[in-house]
Amino acid sequence: MLTVGIDVGSIMTKAVLLNGTELKSLAIPTGCSPRDSGTKSFEELLNASGLTREDIDYVIGTGYGRISVPFIDKAVTEITCHARGAHYLVDGTDMVIDIGGQDSKVILTDGKGNVTNFAMNDKCAAGTGRFLQVMAAALGSDVSKLGDLSHGAEPAQISSMCTVFAESEVISLLAQGVAKKSIVAGIHKSVANRVAAMAERLGKGSRITFTGGVSKNDGVKEYLAREMGREIIVVPQSHLAGAIGAALLAQDRLRAKKS
Amino acid sequence: MRPGSMRIVEDLRDQNILALEHAKKENKKIVGMYCAYGPQELVLAAGALPVSLCGTRHEPIAAAEKVLPRNLCPLIKSSFGFAITDTCPFFHFSDFIIAETTCDGKKKMFELLRRYKPLHVMHLPQGTDRPGALKWWMEEMNILKNKLEENLGVEISVENLRAAIKLLNRERAAMKRLHAMNRIDPAPLSGLDMITAIWMKGFNVDKEDGISLINQLTDEIEDIAGKGFSPFAAGTPRILLTGCPVGIGSEKVIRLLEECGGSVVCFESCSGIKTLEYLVDEDESRDPMEAIAERYLKIPCSCMSPNSERLDLIERLIGEYSVDGVVDLSWQACHTYIIEGELVRERVRERFGIPCIQLETDYSNSDLEQLKTRISAFIEMLGGS
Incomplete structure (x- = not known):
C-alpha cells in the first residue's frame, strides 16, 4: 500500500511517502504558488523512488494550500493531520502544539491520534512563524538561526502582541543597546506566552508534542516548557507531522475501503 | 429536493418593500424594531405594522465606522450604518423605532440614532431572578404603550391587545413547527434555507400571509421528508447553532458549516427557537400587558445575568434535535455572548460529551479561509466529510 501526504504550508511544502511503515519525505519552499509547490514536491518525491502517480493508492492534501493541489484524492485539515502525525511520532501524545508560518494551533487528542x-x-x-520572521528581519538575522541565538540570555521585555508594534519595540531595544541575544530571548518568550495561554484555556496535556516549522526553534521550545511547566517533546521529524498524518489517514481510508 | 415555497420566501424582501410603500400610501403607520425583546403585540394593537430593521450585512459598516468605534460588534455598526446611509428601506419607511438596552454598545448607539427617527429605548432589567424584575419590565411596557399612543396618535385597546396576542402566538406556533421539521434525521431542509426563511419572516408585513406561507413551506417539507428526501446524506453531522443573531448577509458560518460537510439542524439564536419557546398567556382574566411582559422577559438572552435558561434550552435542544456538535457563534466585541461561551462549552461537554466550538468573527470575508479550516476540523472531529 503506497500513500502520500502533502502538507502545503504558507512557508514550506512537505511531502511524505508511506510504503507500509517505510517513510520517505522532502520539504521545499512554498513560494508564491501553493499549486506549483504541491505538484513539484509530489513529483520529486515520486521521482526519487522511481514511482508515478499511478503507483500511489491514495493522496491526502493538507495545510492552507490543500485545496489548490489538483492531484489529491482528498483534502483534510492540518488539525486532524497534525494530531495523527504527532501520535505516530510520539506515542501517547495527548496535546499537540503546532506553530507554523501563519498560524498556531493547540490540539487535544484522545491519546490515539484523534482530535x-x-x-x-x-x-x-502573534505567536506564529511569521512573527519570528519579521523579528529576524528587524535583527538582520535569518529566522532559522534565531533558535541558537537566545540560549542562556535574560529575555528582554517585548510587551506588544501586534507584530508591527513588536517590530518597532525590537528596533527601539536595539537603539537602546540591549544585547541581541536578550531581544531574541524576549521574542521567543513572547511567542511561547501567546501559545501557552491558548493551550491553558484548552486544557492540560500530559504528553505534549510540538510540531510545525517553529518546532525547530529551541528557544521557543524552551520558553514553552517554562511557561507551561511541562516537558515539550520535539523529534527530528516534528515539522513533517502534518504530511505524515495525511499519509497515515490515507492508509486508514484505503483500509476502510477494503474492509 | 428543495421546497418550491423557498422561491416565494426568497422573493419576500422585495414583495415586502412594495407592501410597505402601499401601506405608507394608505397612511398605515410602520414601527421598526431591532430586537426580539420588542413587544410586537403593542405595535399590532396600535394598528401599526411591526417590521425588523436591517443590521446583518457588512456593506454599511464602513460608513458607521466614521462615527462609531471600530472595535464594536458588527451588528451594532451595521444597524447604525444602514440607518445613517438610508439604505434600509424598512428604517426609511418607519414612523417610529423601538430599541432596547440589550448591551452598552447598543444603548449608546441609540442615543446617536435618535437624531434620524423618533425612537424609544426600552430599559431591560439586568436579570430576571430579582423580585422587582417583572414589575420593572411591566412599567417599561406601559411607558412604551404611552409612547406608541402619543407618537402614532392612537389608543391601544385591551381587545386589540388580545387579538394581537392570539395572532402572534399563531405565528410563533407556525415557526416552531417549521423548526421542528429538522428534528428528522437527515434534516429535510438545509440550515441555509432555514435561516433564509426565518430571516425573511422578520421583514414580513402582513402577518396572516406570513403565517400561511410558513405553513405552506412546512407542509411541503413534511411531504418531502415523508418521501425520504434530504439535501444531506445519512450520517451527516448534525449541528446546533447558538450565540449571536444571524441573518442573510451574515450567514457565512452557516454556509461554511454546510459546505464543509455538516448540517445545521437547530438554531437556538434570537432569530431562532430562543424566542419561540413560550407563548403569551391568552387567559382573558389576566391583564394582557402583564402576560406580554412576562413572556418577553423569559427570552434567555446573554444580556441577562444570570442566564441559565439559555443553557437549559441548549440542553433540551441537543436531545430534541439529535445534535452531534454545538457551534457557538460570537460576533467580535459582543462581550456578553463571548464570555457566556465558556459556560456553554462547559455545559455541553459535561452533560453530553459532544464537541462544542466557539467561533468569533465579524461580517467581513477577511477570515473566510481561517474559518474554513476551523469549521472543517470541527466537522472532521464529528466524523464527517
Whole structure:
C-alpha cells in the first residue's frame, strides 16, 4: 500500500511517502504558488523512488494550500493531520502544539491520534512563524538561526502582541543597546506566552508534542516548557507531522475501503 | 429536493418593500424594531405594522465606522450604518423605532440614532431572578404603550391587545413547527434555507400571509421528508447553532458549516427557537400587558445575568434535535455572548460529551479561509466529510 501526504504550508511544502511503515519525505519552499509547490514536491518525491502517480493508492492534501493541489484524492485539515502525525511520532501524545508560518494551533487528542478539541490563533500573526520572521528581519538575522541565538540570555521585555508594534519595540531595544541575544530571548518568550495561554484555556496535556516549522526553534521550545511547566517533546521529524498524518489517514481510508 | 415555497420566501424582501410603500400610501403607520425583546403585540394593537430593521450585512459598516468605534460588534455598526446611509428601506419607511438596552454598545448607539427617527429605548432589567424584575419590565411596557399612543396618535385597546396576542402566538406556533421539521434525521431542509426563511419572516408585513406561507413551506417539507428526501446524506453531522443573531448577509458560518460537510439542524439564536419557546398567556382574566411582559422577559438572552435558561434550552435542544456538535457563534466585541461561551462549552461537554466550538468573527470575508479550516476540523472531529 503506497500513500502520500502533502502538507502545503504558507512557508514550506512537505511531502511524505508511506510504503507500509517505510517513510520517505522532502520539504521545499512554498513560494508564491501553493499549486506549483504541491505538484513539484509530489513529483520529486515520486521521482526519487522511481514511482508515478499511478503507483500511489491514495493522496491526502493538507495545510492552507490543500485545496489548490489538483492531484489529491482528498483534502483534510492540518488539525486532524497534525494530531495523527504527532501520535505516530510520539506515542501517547495527548496535546499537540503546532506553530507554523501563519498560524498556531493547540490540539487535544484522545491519546490515539484523534482530535477531541482544538484552538487556533485569531486573525493576527502573534505567536506564529511569521512573527519570528519579521523579528529576524528587524535583527538582520535569518529566522532559522534565531533558535541558537537566545540560549542562556535574560529575555528582554517585548510587551506588544501586534507584530508591527513588536517590530518597532525590537528596533527601539536595539537603539537602546540591549544585547541581541536578550531581544531574541524576549521574542521567543513572547511567542511561547501567546501559545501557552491558548493551550491553558484548552486544557492540560500530559504528553505534549510540538510540531510545525517553529518546532525547530529551541528557544521557543524552551520558553514553552517554562511557561507551561511541562516537558515539550520535539523529534527530528516534528515539522513533517502534518504530511505524515495525511499519509497515515490515507492508509486508514484505503483500509476502510477494503474492509 | 428543495421546497418550491423557498422561491416565494426568497422573493419576500422585495414583495415586502412594495407592501410597505402601499401601506405608507394608505397612511398605515410602520414601527421598526431591532430586537426580539420588542413587544410586537403593542405595535399590532396600535394598528401599526411591526417590521425588523436591517443590521446583518457588512456593506454599511464602513460608513458607521466614521462615527462609531471600530472595535464594536458588527451588528451594532451595521444597524447604525444602514440607518445613517438610508439604505434600509424598512428604517426609511418607519414612523417610529423601538430599541432596547440589550448591551452598552447598543444603548449608546441609540442615543446617536435618535437624531434620524423618533425612537424609544426600552430599559431591560439586568436579570430576571430579582423580585422587582417583572414589575420593572411591566412599567417599561406601559411607558412604551404611552409612547406608541402619543407618537402614532392612537389608543391601544385591551381587545386589540388580545387579538394581537392570539395572532402572534399563531405565528410563533407556525415557526416552531417549521423548526421542528429538522428534528428528522437527515434534516429535510438545509440550515441555509432555514435561516433564509426565518430571516425573511422578520421583514414580513402582513402577518396572516406570513403565517400561511410558513405553513405552506412546512407542509411541503413534511411531504418531502415523508418521501425520504434530504439535501444531506445519512450520517451527516448534525449541528446546533447558538450565540449571536444571524441573518442573510451574515450567514457565512452557516454556509461554511454546510459546505464543509455538516448540517445545521437547530438554531437556538434570537432569530431562532430562543424566542419561540413560550407563548403569551391568552387567559382573558389576566391583564394582557402583564402576560406580554412576562413572556418577553423569559427570552434567555446573554444580556441577562444570570442566564441559565439559555443553557437549559441548549440542553433540551441537543436531545430534541439529535445534535452531534454545538457551534457557538460570537460576533467580535459582543462581550456578553463571548464570555457566556465558556459556560456553554462547559455545559455541553459535561452533560453530553459532544464537541462544542466557539467561533468569533465579524461580517467581513477577511477570515473566510481561517474559518474554513476551523469549521472543517470541527466537522472532521464529528466524523464527517
